[in-house]
Amino acid sequence: MVDITPADAVPPAEVAEMELYHPHSWWTKYVFSQDAKVIAIQYSATATAIGMVALVLSWLMRLQLGFPGTFDFITPEAYYQFITMHGMIMVIYLLTALFLGGFGNYLIPLMVGARDMVFPYVNMLSYWIYLLAVLVLVSSFFAPGGPTGAGWTLYPPQAIMTGTPGGQDWGIILMLVSLILFIIGFTMGGLNYVVTVLQGRTRGMTLMRLPLTVWGIFTATVMALLAFPALFVACVMMLLDRALGTSFFMPAIVEMGEQLQHGGGSPILFQHLFWFFGHPEVYIVALPAFGIVSDLISTHARKNIFGYRMMVWAIVGIGALSFVVWAHHMYVSGMHPYFGFFFATTTLIIAVPTAIKVYNWVLTLWRGDIHLTIPMLFALAFIVTFVNGGLTGLFLGNVVVDVPLSDTMFVVAHFHMVMGVAPIIVIFGAIYHWYPKVTGRMLNETLGRFHFWVTFLGAYLIFFPMHYLGLMGVPRRYNELTDMTVMTESAHHLNSFISIMAFIVGFAQIVFLFNLIWSIRHGREAGGNPWRATTLEWQTAETPPGHGNFGKDLPIVYRWAYDYSVPGAKEDFIPQNVPGSFGPSREPA
Amino acid sequence: MRMALSDWQPLPIPPLLWLNTGVLVLSSIAMQCASLAARKGQVDMVRLGLASAGLTALAFLVGQLMAWRELSADGYFLASNPANSFFYLLTGMHGLHILGGLVGLGRTTVGAWNGARPQRLRLSVELCAMYWHFLLFVWLAIFALLAGWASTLIDICRGLLT
Ligand code: HEM
Ligand SMILES: [Cu+2]
Numbered sequence: 029m030v031d032i033t034p035a036d037a038v039p040p041a042e043v044a045e046m047e048l049y050h051p052h053s054w055w056t057k058y059v060f061s062q063d064a065k066v067i068a069i070q071y072s073a074t075a076t077a078i079g080m081v082a083l084v085l086s087w088l089m090r091l092q093l094g095f096p097g098t099f100d101f102i103t104p105e106a107y108y109q110f111i112t113m114h115g116m117i118m119v120i121y122l123l124t125a126l127f128l129g130g131f132g133n134y135l136i137p138l139m140v141g142a143r144d145m146v147f148p149y150v151n152m153l154s155y156w157i158y159l160l161a162v163l164v165l166v167s168s169f170f171a172p173g174g175p176t177g178a179g180w181t182l183y184p185p186q187a188i189m190t191g192t193p194g195g196q197d198w199g200i201i202l203m204l205v206s207l208i209l210f211i212i213g214f215t216m217g218g219l220n221y222v223v224t225v226l227q228g229r230t231r232g233m234t235l236m237r238l239p240l241t242v243w244g245i246f247t248a249t250v251m252a253l254l255a256f257p258a259l260f261v262a263c264v265m266m267l268l269d270r271a272l273g274t275s276f277f278m279p280a281i282v283e284m285g286e287q288l289q290h291g292g293g294s295p296i297l298f299q300h301l302f303w304f305f306g307h308p309e310v311y312i313v314a315l316p317a318f319g320i321v322s323d324l325i326s327t328h329a330r331k332n333i334f335g336y337r338m339m340v341w342a343i344v345g346i347g348a349l350s351f352v353v354w355a356h357h358m359y360v361s362g363m364h365p366y367f368g369f370f371f372a373t374t375t376l377i378i379a380v381p382t383a384i385k386v387y388n389w390v391l392t393l394w395r396g397d398i399h400l401t402i403p404m405l406f407a408l409a410f411i412v413t414f415v416n417g418g419l420t421g422l423f424l425g426n427v428v429v430d431v432p433l434s435d436t437m438f439v440v441a442h443f444h445m446v447m448g449v450a451p452i453i454v455i456f457g458a459i460y461h462w463y464p465k466v467t468g469r470m471l472n473e474t475l476g477r478f479h480f481w482v483t484f485l486g487a488y489l490i491f492f493p494m495h496y497l498g499l500m501g502v503p504r505r506y507n508e509l510t511d512m513t514v515m516t517e518s519a520h521h522l523n524s525f526i527s528i529m530a531f532i533v534g535f536a537q538i539v540f541l542f543n544l545i546w547s548i549r550h551g552r553e554a555g556g557n558p559w560r561a562t563t564l565e566w567q568t569a570e571t572p573p574g575h576g577n578f579g580k581d582l583p584i585v586y587r588w589a590y591d592y593s594v595p596g597a598k599e600d601f602i603p604q605n606v607p608g609s610f611g612p613s614r615e616p617a
Numbered sequence: 618m619r620m621a622l623s624d625w626q627p628l629p630i631p632p633l634l635w636l637n638t639g640v641l642v643l644s645s646i647a648m649q650c651a652s653l654a655a656r657k658g659q660v661d662m663v664r665l666g667l668a669s670a671g672l673t674a675l676a677f678l679v680g681q682l683m684a685w686r687e688l689s690a691d692g693y694f695l696a697s698n699p700a701n702s703f704f705y706l707l708t709g710m711h712g713l714h715i716l717g718g719l720v721g722l723g724r725t726t727v728g729a730w731n732g733a734r735p736q737r738l739r740l741s742v743e744l745c746a747m748y749w750h751f752l753l754f755v756w757l758a759i760f761a762l763l764a765g766w767a768s769t770l771i772d773i774c775r776g777l778l779t
Contacts, residue, residue: 265706274695274702292699 048576049148060156062148063575064133067155069466071129074155075122076541078162082117083534085110089507094527096510105193107507108177113169115180116203119309120210121162123451127316128214128252129158131458132221132245134466138565139242141230141583141605143576145220154220157213164206173197179505181306184277184298188270190284200270204263211256211263221249230564232585236340236616237604239563239589240333243340244319247347248312254351255308262301269293299361303354310447311350315343317454318385321407323589324457325389327561328404329396330600332590332614334388342381342388349378359427360434368427375425379418386415397593397600401559402476406457409484410450417446420495435505438498441491449487456483456540463544464558468571469551475543479536486533493522562603563589588615627700628693630764637680638760644673645753652746655739660729663742667726670749674715674722681712707759711752718748 051057061067089110092102102110133151137144145151168175177193178186178200189195194203225238225246238246265276269290277298278290326333333339355363355371389411398404420442424430433439456479463471498504501514509515509523557566569579583605591602596611651666685705695705725741733741 261710264710268695268702268706272696274706275699276702276706289696 048143050575060152062144062152064137064145064148064151065466065573065577067151068130068133070155071125071133071158074159074162075125075130078117078166079122079126080537080541081166082114082122083537085114085117087530087534089114090527090530092507093509094524096508102507104507105174105177108179108505109175109193109199111505112177112179112182112203113165113175117165118448119180119313120207121165123313123447123455124214124252124309125158126455127313127451128221128245128249129155129217131241131316131320131455132217132249134462135241135565136221136224136245137228138568138573138577139239139563140225140228141233141564141578141585142224142228143578143582146223146228147220150216151220154213154217157209157216161206161209161213164202164209168194168199168202168206171198171202173199176200176203178203181302182266182298183302184266184269184293184295185279185281185290188266188278189281201267204267204270207263208260208267211260214252214256218249218253221245222253230582230585233604236337237585237588239319240322240336240339240343241316241319241563243343244315244317244322247343248315251308251315251347251350252312255305255312258301259305262298262305266298296358296361299358300354303357304351306357307354308347308350310443311346313447313451315347317410317451318343320454320458321410322389322392323563324403324407324454324461325392325396326590326592327461327559328401328407329393329398330592331392331396332592334391334394335384336588336590337616338384339388342384345381346378349374349381353378356425356430359430372425372427376422379422382418386411386418401460402471402473402480403457403461403559405477405480405484406453406460409480410453410457413445413453413484413487414450417442417444417450421446433498435503436498437494437502437504440504441494441498444491444494449491453484453487456480459544461559462565463547464554464571465565465568466572467548467551468554469547469549470554470558471547471551472543475539479540479543482536483533483540486529486536489529490526490533493526497522560599560601562587562591562601564604567603567605587613591615627765628688628704629691631684631687633680633684633687634760637677637684638756640673640677640680641753641756644670644677645749647673648746648749652743655735655742658735660735660738663738664726664729667722667729667742667745670745671719671722671726674719674749678712678715681708684708704763707763711756711759714752714755718745718752721745721748 049062051061051063056062058066061070088102089107091099092107133145136142171194173194174197175194176182176187176199178195182200182203186192187195188200192200194200225242229238265274268274269276269278273289275290275293277295278288278293279295280291281288322333322339353371353375355367356375359368359371420438424433424439424442460471460476463469497519500516500519502509502512502519510520554571556568556571559566564578564583564585565573567583568574568577584607585604586607587602587604589604591597591604591613593600594602594611594613598610602610602613647666647670649666651663651670654660654662654666685708688701688704693701693704695702721741722745725738725745728741729738
């Protein structure tokens with residue numbers, strides 16, 4: 029190892045050693061743990077479990093769509109309930125919780141070189157409130173009247189009226205309470221992630237040396253802290269409307285010939301609040317994925333990320349822009365033409381930083397030493413899928429194109445590609461990548477490749493044909509399509525085909541779960557740094573990292589996270605905590 | 618925008634709210650004194666400031682509750698019409714935030730009496746002060762909105778949007 033020359037010495041951001049809480053019993057170590065790594069695993073396990081529920085619900089919907097009339101128990105009401113719970117669980121309780129609560133908790137402290145989150149106790153509370161939110165959500169399946177069937181957008185007035193499943197029963201109340209709890213829990217965790225990134229970094233870890241994973245999660249968390257309050261007030265107001273008879277969102281309305289008590293409220297107000305949260309939400313799950321994919325690509329192509337600074341500013345820029353596009357979800361709700369023009373323009377502008385990111389990923393791969401490991405396969409699949417979903421987004425961002433396509437399967441295809449499949453695929457890649465650090469063992473390679481190909485190709489076979497169905501005019505949120513003129517014979521066949529593929533892809537996920545559990549004991553020993561990666565989490569003394577992450581001394585950071593294949597260096601990677609200069613690094617000055 | 622519709626019947630602003638506003642301003646001033654004292658290390662002044670800020674904030678909350686009672690006694694209930702609902706929602710939410718702040722303030726005050734480390738104490742007092750000023754600012758904005766002074770501003774926004 030080379031001596032520290034003055035040129036390498038980094039201005040130390042003096043970080044005081046944390047007073048860690050030391051667990052005394054099994055309970056405080058594994059259950060009511062304040063260790064971010066344990067909390068991360070708790071978050072991930074809970075999110076996966078509830079995600080499986082959402083997966084099964086998607087099967088049930090596909091059964092009905094693919095083989096109409098065969099399954100009597102899927103009534104129209106039940107179908108609406110499945111749709112609603114599927115959408116809400118996938119977006120909020122699975123993706124948001126997994127990216128921020130799961131990956132955020134595990135990776136932020138390790139990657140910035142901290143012993144733990146800044147407020148460990150609040151972090152623990154965050155998980156338990158999340159769990160409570162999930163339990164409340166699940167309980168609505170058993171409540172009288174079942175869960176709400178209002179659609180994941182929960183638009184009033186229908187969401188709280190008699191005609192909607194759960195509208196005048198427990199369903200909608202439990203859903204709103206669960207969301208409120210989720211947001212409270214998330215805020216606790218989110219403040220932690222932000223403060224830890226800003227205040228908890230080790231010496232030498234400047235903001236411009238953070239791995240892009242941290243940038244992605246950090247920006248997404250800031251966005252979530254700004255966006256979730258809009259959903260929060262919307263939920264509180266709707267809860268008051270439903271439970272106490274206020275009229276925030278309820279206009280004067282006649283239901284079954286009877287004038288309701290409500291009057292004077294504005295349903296459009298809800299839509300604005302919902303989408304002020306809802307659109308940023310897309311990027312709350314996309315930005316962590318962007319960050320993680322950048323690191324996967326760089327590590328597994330043994331090459332520095334192309335245009336690091338540009339990547340960081342693109343993440344921040346996308347985050348900021350996504351707060352001024354929300355009304356593109358409301359083109360069909362009626363608005364002033366200039367208003368629509370404004371939102372179409374901002375929407376299309378987001379394509380610029382997004383395209384920059386895609387170019388930079390491709391340029392990182394260009395002439396890289398690409399290892400087709402499983403994480404790399406998933407990263408490549410992500411780029412393809414995301415570009416696909418992004419392009420259809422450009423269609424839907426234009427008012428004139430959106431109006432006829434709105435509420436068709438084209439929309440379903442678009443958002444599944446861009447915010448369903450793409451982030452999920454990154455999650456898979458990330459799990460294959462970091463599992464060795466979490467457990468000390470590799471996931472099984474054969475099962476992994478099987479999982480990848482079935483998931484990737486299968487997802488395309490599910491969602492690609494939906495674009496055609498949508499263009500033909502097949503509507504979304506319909507449980508019975510049989511008698512529609514748009515449903516030609518071949519469209520019916522396509523629908524059955526999609527459903528069969530959905531089952532095959534779902535089966536592959538069960539194989540994946542099996543792999544996760546089986547490899548804990550039987551996987552190949554991984555060692556501390558199986559991917560020969562540069563970031564700090566791979567440089568810990570123990571694997572899995574112990575309480576306090578880094579043993580006696582915190583690492584000191586001397587370089588950025590992307591010193592791969594530096595000409596002249598002995599190895600093709602130089603960890604961030606190795607001092608000295610080996611050759612022309614591409615770290616931006 | 619909805620304020621222009623006939624469903625929207627603004628409710629009278631109880632004069633009590635003026636008094637409450639004054640009390641909240643006092644609370645913020647007391648907090649500021651505590652924060653200045655903490656910077657100079659005068660523990661006695663810090664204690665005095667914290668205690669009076671806490672008491673005035675409590676008084677504000679009681680005043681708000683009395684305003685609510687006055688209104689409902691006059692028949693302006695939560696669900697009567699959207700103007701009322703917004704009134705109760707906004708004041709209620711603001712009150713909850715004050716309540717949450719009181720918990721933090723309570724812990725700081727206990728610390729100030731039990732001899733917390735000066736640096737720690739200073740940090741918590743300054744954080745509390747910041748939160749207090751923020752809540753005062755929010756309250757002034759809410760008050761302006763509810764009393765209808767912000768309608769010119771709202772008119773401008775409406776002009777922009779429609
Ligand atoms: C195996 C994978 C999946 C399948 C087969 C699937 C299938 C479906 C189906 C059939 C619908 C209802 C379409 C309709 O009738 O309108 C739907 C809706 C939806 N899905 Fe998925 N989905 C999957 C994964 C995901 C993921 C990962 C997400 C995460 C973002 C997601 C988010 C949604 C949302 C937000 C809705 C809209 C719900 C609503 O209309 O209220 N799905 N999905
Ligand atoms: Cu959007």
